[in-house]
Amino acid sequence: MALPAAASRYARALFEAAREQDALDRVAADLRSLEAMVAEPQVAAWLADPRVESRRKQALLERALGGRLSTLTAGLLAVLGRRSRQALLPFLPRAFQDLLDRHQGRLRGTVESALPLDDEARRGLEAALSRATGLEVRLEPRHVPELLGGVRVTLGSTRYDGSVRGRLERVRRRLQTADLGAAASSDA
Amino acid sequence: MELHPSEVTSILKKEIEGFQAATATESVGTVLQVGDGVARVYGLDDCMMSELLEFPGGVYGMALNLEEDNVGCVLLGDASKVKEGDTVRSTGRIISVPTGLALAGRVVNALGQPLDGKGPIQSGEEDLRPIEQDAPNVIERQPVKEPMMTGIKAIDSMIPIGRGQRELIIGDRQTGKTALILDAIINQKKTGGGDPANPDQVICVYVAVGQKQSTVVDVQRRLEAAGAMPYTIIVNASASDEASMQFIAPYAGTAMAERFRDAGRHVLIAYDDLTKQAAAYRQVMLLLRRPPGREAFPGDIFNLHSRLLERAAKLADNAHELNPGKYSAGGGSLTALPVVETQEGDVSAYIPTNVISITDGQIFLESNLFFSGVRPAVNVGISVSRVGGSAQTPAMKKVAGGLRINLAQYRELEAFAQFGSDLDAATQQALNRGARLVELLKQGQYQPLDNADQIVSIFAGTSGKLDRLPVDRIQDFEKGFVESMKLNHPDLMEELNGWKTQWSDEIAERVGKAVDEFLARFEAAA
Numbered sequence: 001m002a003l004p005a006a007a008s009r010y011a012r013a014l015f016e017a018a019r020e021q022d023a024l025d026r027v028a029a030d031l032r033s034l035e036a037m038v039a040e041p042q043v044a045a046w047l048a049d050p051r052v053e054s055r056r057k058q059a060l061l062e063r064a065l066g067g068r069l070s071t072l073t074a075g076l077l078a079v080l081g082r083r084s085r086q087a088l089l090p091f092l093p094r095a096f097q098d099l100l101d102r103h104q105g106r107l108r109g110t111v112e113s114a115l116p117l118d119d120e121a122r123r124g125l126e127a128a129l130s131r132a133t134g135l136e137v138r139l140e141p142r143h144v145p146e147l148l149g150g151v152r153v154t155l156g157s158t159r160y161d162g163s164v165r166g167r168l169e170r171v172r173r174r175l176q177t178a179d180l181g182a183a184a185s186s187d188a
Numbered sequence: 189m190e191l192h193p194s195e196v197t198s199i200l201k202k203e204i205e206g207f208q209a210a211t212a213t214e215s216v217g218t219v220l221q222v223g224d225g226v227a228r229v230y231g232l233d234d235c236m237m238s239e240l241l242e243f244p245g246g247v248y249g250m251a252l253n254l255e256e257d258n259v260g261c262v263l264l265g266d267a268s269k270v271k272e273g274d275t276v277r278s279t280g281r282i283i284s285v286p287t288g289l290a291l292a293g294r295v296v297n298a299l300g301q302p303l304d305g306k307g308p309i310q311s312g313e314e315d316l317r318p319i320e321q322d323a324p325n326v327i328e329r330q331p332v333k334e335p336m337m338t339g340i341k342a343i344d345s346m347i348p349i350g351r352g353q354r355e356l357i358i359g360d361r362q363t364g365k366t367a368l369i370l371d372a373i374i375n376q377k378k379t380g381g382g383d384p385a386n387p388d389q390v391i392c393v394y395v396a397v398g399q400k401q402s403t404v405v406d407v408q409r410r411l412e413a414a415g416a417m418p419y420t421i422i423v424n425a426s427a428s429d430e431a432s433m434q435f436i437a438p439y440a441g442t443a444m445a446e447r448f449r450d451a452g453r454h455v456l457i458a459y460d461d462l463t464k465q466a467a468a469y470r471q472v473m474l475l476l477r478r479p480p481g482r483e484a485f486p487g488d489i490f491n492l493h494s495r496l497l498e499r500a501a502k503l504a505d506n507a508h509e510l511n512p513g514k515y516s517a518g519g520g521s522l523t524a525l526p527v528v529e530t531q532e533g534d535v536s537a538y539i540p541t542n543v544i545s546i547t548d549g550q551i552f553l554e555s556n557l558f559f560s561g562v563r564p565a566v567n568v569g570i571s572v573s574r575v576g577g578s579a580q581t582p583a584m585k586k587v588a589g590g591l592r593i594n595l596a597q598y599r600e601l602e603a604f605a606q607f608g609s610d611l612d613a614a615t616q617q618a619l620n621r622g623a624r625l626v627e628l629l630k631q632g633q634y635q636p637l638d639n640a641d642q643i644v645s646i647f648a649g650t651s652g653k654l655d656r657l658p659v660d661r662i663q664d665f666e667k668g669f670v671e672s673m674k675l676n677h678p679d680l681m682e683e684l685n686g687w688k689t690q691w692s693d694e695i696a697e698r699v700g701k702a703v704d705e706f707l708a709r710f711e712a713a714a
Contacts, residue, residue, distance in 0.1 A: 003257075154216065157231035162211035170212060175199060 003095050007088045011095030014076050023072055028100055030073040035093035048087035057086045109155035111139040114147040215278040220258060222270045225430050226475045229259045229276045238320060242277045245269035250283055253476050260476040262432035282318040285440045286311040287447035292384040295408060295422040298437040303424055319439040321446060323498035328511060330504045335579045336523045339375030339636020342566045342629045345588035345646055347551055350579025351454050352502025352521035356543055358528045359553030363565050365527050367633050369458040374414040375636035376456060384419040391448045392420040393457040395441035397434050398464030401426045414634060434468035442499050445522050452517025461527035462493060466539050483538045494546045500524035549573035563630060568595050581639060583684055586691035587647045598622020625649050627662035640684035641670045648703045669706050
């Protein structure tokens, strides 16, 4: 999903501040716990609801999270509150994670497979793709029965399709565009 | 096309054998937003400009805006099949259309798919050409030198068009713009007998942009009736097609035409009309949020037309030696007849001025003339051909030399003559001559004339031999005279049809005598 432009600005500011204070891991952990909370559609909708006053959102967030956050993350919440930008909160963990991944030379992607993939196979794929890309690849497994067989890996906007469905799809495309006359003459 | 089961089987066999082959790597993206025939796609990191993108359901799109975090593209097909969240695949190809002789006589859409129900286009992978191509460069060109005869007296005599020229046809609606193009296409039958395989035959491409479907059907019927369809390709992006199709249709038609040009053939392409193409482009660009400029057209609207019309060219005779990768023979030409529709004769609107400045001249059709019975309604005063003079046949050049001045004088004096007061003999004579010349230049639709027919009838007018004849009998005279010339002097007419024939004193005398003889008989018969 594309991010609102403002979300990437806040995420970058937070990231730079965390890097300078050597608190990247701490902030990342904060945001992960935050992500679990704001990923709830109801919470996200409430945060984006303009009828709820910014001060109320702020108070509730503080009460829910208490003193569990690091200074930087608490500061981020305060800044968002002051500017009535709480609607951006659901996007921030993801944006921050992207920046962190790039900083640490990590690449996240998904691996889709027809049958649930065991950890060993996934790690094998990760190792192979890490060698190929020169970055540390992390794959999030997904179970997609429609693939029929094989796996399909998506890294950024590149897709490595080794699934049976993908191959069938390619056969269909070839058949639709096949030059019948040429095939017959080359056979003869 | 016959389908043999064995062929299908052999393809399937190959596919199955290669089924275990390596995984495919592709660049993908996700549809963020879709509507009004455009879509925004997230991802597609290495997408190219104008790249063809594949959406689910066999719908294609073309990338037009590459932005920081998304790609804006137009959909070339049914947008209702595309949903938010769909996966988009890049194809690594630029939009290509089939080209070659298989297209002659066919009606296709902007992607080269047949619309005429005559079965698939028999062309292979190697016949595909990208719709956007570079125009021939400076050394690959030469000045126009051969005439592209339209068969219309008013044009071939005063606004001659050369092969490789770009001549704008401009006028209000219902002034005969399309009729003029049809006549020009029909007239090309004389170049090679209407056989598209004959290397002398001029191939014609008619690109209909934003036209009524009924108009296009009518055009096709007319061309078929005149035997002009076998060497003509109609590219149709009608008013009901997507704006994206309307805006790429001229490029697609040009790619088809270029195939012939690059093989040393001569091609005539008509874009009917570029005003609607510009409007379609404006629609797409506004939806993609490009900043609007004058009349809400995007900033590159001039380039949209200039890069299209630059592809019309007369190639150097040794073009194939200079660039063997692109040309298989030299000397080919692509003549472009773009059409622009004006509102109330306003040639100073944005698109008309743009296209006027790009082309090598314009033929201005005026509704006043049209309704007063002067058809074709060419306004001789402001119509020009900047380069065609060097391509006119010598005989025509000589005979038609004084025509333009005579007519200009006539138009000027006509206004004075309205006052009706005493006119001196010279003025009276100029008025007489002018009225007869105007009458002589009238011509029916779908009746393109041979070069010789035009020369002899224009000669009859400019030599002053018709000044005594009543104006309302000029057209009858012309018809009879041309008939009698063909009957009594076939050798002379044959000679005058040649491109190289000079207008010698001897020929002038023979034609002059023939005019006198026929005039005597004509007057006696009345």
